[in-house]
Amino acid sequence: MAGDLQVLNALDVAKTQWYHFTAVIIAGMGFFTDAYDLFCISLVTKLLGRIYYHVDGAPKPGSLPPNVAAAVNGVALCGTLAGQLFFGWLGDKLGRKKVYGLTLMLMVICSVASGLSFGHEPKSVMATLCFFRFWLGFGIGGDYPLSATIMSEYANKKTRGAFIAAVFAMQGFGILSGGVFAIIISSAFNFWFSAPPYAVDPAASTVPQADFVWRIILMVGALPALMTYYWRMKMPETARYTALVAKDVGRANKDMAKVLDTEIEEQKPAAAAEEEEIIARSRQQQQQQGYGLFSREFIRRHGTHLLGTTTTWFLLDIAFYSQNLFQKDIFSAVGWIPPPQTMNAIQEVYRIARAQTLIAMVSTVPGYWFTVVLIDVIGRFAIQLIGFFFMTVFMFALAIPYDHWKQSGNRIWFVVLYALTFFFANFGPNATTFVVPAEIFPARVRSTCHGISAASGKLGAIVGAFGFLYLAQDRDKAKADAGYPAGIGVRNSLIVLGFVNLLGLLFTFLVPESKGKSLEEMSGEQEEDDSSAAASNNDNRTVPVTVA
Template structure:
């Protein structure tokens, strides 16, 4: 027997896929496009920052960022993202999804521009300013996670809900790809423009003054897609599920959904009264009832996201170091600064194009067929296998004739992270928690993920600082080496497999069925509900 649901909520579950669904995917997805661009573009310019601001005259090799500065530049945005996920996740349940949705974009636009305008009278000053603005950039990005996921889950029908939420997150792949393409275009343009006397860009290891423009332009470009999306976000109505189940305004929920889904509803006052009664579903986040019903679920979503992001962000942020370690990117001393940016961007763009982006869209295609649990388990399994396959015979992969095999296998770890837990950890928390706590619980789960990203950003930097633990890099203490780092990441992925058993399968079920928010049984079947609505052609 089905749980009693208001007609408007049942109609959302059985609604045909319409143009508005795709519009919502684009509107929410462009936020994630910007998120990924802003978070990962920093890895494209980290080495350039070292060459510009930490180059010592007369040194035998180009400058590099000190480990603590590199960790701060790469990881500070994640600290802001974690804080933003917790704050905006809570605010989205208190004030509504739409009311705070535009604030996140404003923060992203302002701080993307400000990051590129970072100033200071010394290298430390510039880096401190950059870190300050990237923290607040991350704060805005953090809000996008729970709000976008929750909005998309509450608009979608139950048959294709997983694909819709995954499609929003899949825009992250295009954001990573766009970062590489922008860096390629900017670096190529500057390399061509200044590749003539009196500039000495052809000299190996050189850094021309104009290189300072490159990283600034790349960082500032992230403001453009966020700014273009702001108007359309403000036009979106509040989700019917929030309006009906949290705000208790069924008439408004029906009116909003009539407009966007071309479906005519009549709010049924008698059912509304039943649903608005305070009952055993009024428990709070810190109650025994929540712990009993959803405690294990919250542990599953937080632990898997935490473990996934250790591996995912480590691999993404420091793939330039890994590629340098196996010789795919030449040593910095053999090329000028602008060309080094080009080489790094080309490598990361190739990885994104061949594995990262396809992985996301494989998830979109199969998540409502295979289910969330199967995809997440499969992804963690293959990530574990490929990490160990790279790490154990690492010396074999560093030989020149084998480096492309290393790159190919390394690409597969990205493919299965995205056709796997990197997508499902985003989808599931938006489905399995009650409407009044959905944004908050998604924010908590996502914040756990960003805690993992911080571990990856700061920990992997030191661990993989030297490809040989007996040597030093630029005078800094040696790390444990890339080989041992990859082994550690393989173990992390294996733990992710184990924690996946705490995550429930949500395929094919309505949100209210998953959360038990409506306690009264109803006699109407889905077909009767669908027949009671009138759909207009788009």
């Protein structure tokens, strides 16, 4: 049926129209919010340590205990993993649109609630913060498979990769906006509620108003999601889901004609009885050709592909989230961010935000948009290989002469090489691992398989977030008084990440190229329908439509 449905052919060859760009913005604002919410926590974790774990008379500012730091940084990732699996499955069962708004409202509510974390003791504040950030991550997780699937099913086959990548590229603007907003807030609070550096006056280095800084930064993440909610609810279900899964071809025609501003007319309207017969036949064909997730037939057709998408996303996110969540620690280790004793608490937020904003501006955001421009030119496979290769090269270039980079005259070159790892992550596997799972699996399990692939990535992010926190501790300078174990040091941690990227390059060879091919061709649905048609004595008919 997929091969004969002209509504799907019309989608594949449709010219790029205004609605394509509208869909990018509507879906992309979810990823803008996702990135803001996931990564803004790295801007304020040191501030949380100063506010809630400062000990009067201590020689250094307070810091989060290792278990608390791991929980604060990683709990949202745990929620994201759960949300990707749950909403990915639900998107195939109920439809993409029916659960699309739910993920957004969950993000709005939990962003605000995270900033309102309550309690009289540090433990209660951190516990409520972690609780709300878990459910925030749960909503964020749902956005991954739904947004990717919706965009892939709306786009034409020539520019599909660019549009899916553009949705994901909104992450870059979310990361950048988080840093810019933190700079603005910290500058304003430092101006109105200034405090001397810690070394001058320990008691005054963290003014009471600093508690509002992290709360405001976390709560602002609700605004872009809230502004997008209405337009998400106005989006119709995708024509591919309606036609291939819900088996309502008439509705698919009407929805596509409305959103793509294309008139679709029936050549000769079939009688009601004949139309029911056609739909009944197509359902019977689906039952004959359909196979469940993880069935033998699925493993035979798509098992290698699913292994490729899950392993590459897992390995990529170990490195990517380690780099993003712990930029501040790496920059402090090489001396680019001054010691905390030389700054008050709000000044430290400003310095961290400025460093992360610079990295986002010169490498993260450009990397995303290089992918958007080139993905339908050179293909997904080539971009992923290029990205993993150069991430490996630059990680080793940072790690092997690490002591050389720590010298004051060489720090700027460390930052340049470090920025290049972000560029090639985004002009590389961070974008392509999101795009490809939305293109290569059948419509009936597309959202689920994307959710599984994305959840594998978040498992890698959890490994990176929790593992790097401990591994990066210098062996000879372990924070024994705070409970930190001796790690292998930043240098050896970067070497480990280099080998992780090398593995990602090797597993890329399990992933097929989908450039220029229709979704039905990539997923095998065209082949399935051809087989079913032959088995039905070549009498497979559909409601004829034409594109005016």
